[in-house]
Amino acid sequence: MAEQNSNVQLATDFDMAPDAAERRLTARVFQAWSKSAGKSFPRRSQIDPTEFGLDWANCMMIDLDPVPANSRFSYVGRALRDLSWPTFERQPISECLEGSLLYLVAKAIPEIAQMKEPLSFSGAAFHQDADILYRVTLLPLSEQGTKIDGVLAAIGFREIGAEKNVGIAAESISKDGPQPHGFQT
Numbered sequence: 001m002a003e004q005n006s007n008v009q010l011a012t013d014f015d016m017a018p019d020a021a022e023r024r025l026t027a028r029v030f031q032a033w034s035k036s037a038g039k040s041f042p043r044r045s046q047i048d049p050t051e052f053g054l055d056w057a058n059c060m061m062i063d064l065d066p067v068p069a070n071s072r073f074s075y076v077g078r079a080l081r082d083l084s085w086p087t088f089e090r091q092p093i094s095e096c097l098e099g100s101l102l103y104l105v106a107k108a109i110p111e112i113a114q115m116k117e118p119l120s121f122s123g124a125a126f127h128q129d130a131d132i133l134y135r136v137t138l139l140p141l142s143e144q145g146t147k148i149d150g151v152l153a154a155i156g157f158r159e160i161g162a163e164k165n166v167g168i169a170a171e172s173i174s175k176d177g178p179q180p181h182g183f184q185t
Contacts, residue, residue, distance in 0.1 A: 025055050026120065026137035029154035033118075033139045041116075041142035044074070044150055055154065060105065061141070062093065062151045068109050069094040076102065080155055083128055101127050105136055105153050112138045113148045124160070132157040 022028045032051045036042035044063075049056045061075040071093045082100050096103040104125060112119045122135040134157040141150030 024135070025058055025156035026135050026154045028052075029055055029059060029152070030118065030137055030139065033152060040145040041140050041148065043143050044141055047141070047152060058155055058157075060102070060153045060155070062106075062109065062153065064109065064113055064149050064151065068106075068113075071106070071109055073102070074150075099126060101125060101134065101155055101157070104134070105138065105155065108136070108138055109151065112140060112151055116140060116148055125157075127157060130159045132159055 022031065029052060032055075033042065033047075036046040036048075036051070044061065047061070052059060057077040057079045059075070059077045060073060060080055063072050063074050065071045069092065072090050073093065074090065080101050082097060082102070093102070093106040093109065096106050104123070108119060108121065117140065119138045120136060122133070125132055125134055127134075134155055137154045139152040139154070140148040141152055142148055143150075
């Protein structure tokens with residue numbers, strides 16, 4: 001079932017789009033990115049939000065800077081925004097709240113820039129007043145085809161019910177919500 005937020009239907013990584021053969025949001029976004037990529041990394045201008053449908057609400061784009069803390073969000077989907085901390089266009093990743101979904105993605109930026117290939121990871125977090133399980137796929141973007149200068153990220157998540165919390169380390173989820181955190185420059 002897709003989440004409801006402000007009367008807009010949002011996809012989650014555990015939902016199935018009506019016409020999609022693939023269940024996982026991150027895999028569907030990867031397929032659309034691959035189609036845009038061809039034989040190289042896609043440029044930002046090749047990323048067409050309409051190709052992602054409802055999944056676009058669970059995507060973000062980051063323009064990379066040689067100093068990772070100076071990298072900036074160029075787009076943050078509605079499902080990924082933290083209601084307690086407004087995300088503004090072109091906001092530096094160094095202003096992410098520690099423990100937020102945006103923070104978890106931002107921590108992986110140096111790795112994807114170095115690896116020059118898609119990167120996926122998953123875990124538990126706290127988002128919009130709920131414990132969640134999440135899955136992230138980071139997809140490199142390049143204006144010139146070789147140097148990674150941007151990232152398209154897809155984040156699927158679902159709320160964890162109290163009965164499913166057994167086995168998740170308490171320290172991995174902050175009950176106080178995200179806390180401000182500065183990145184090293």
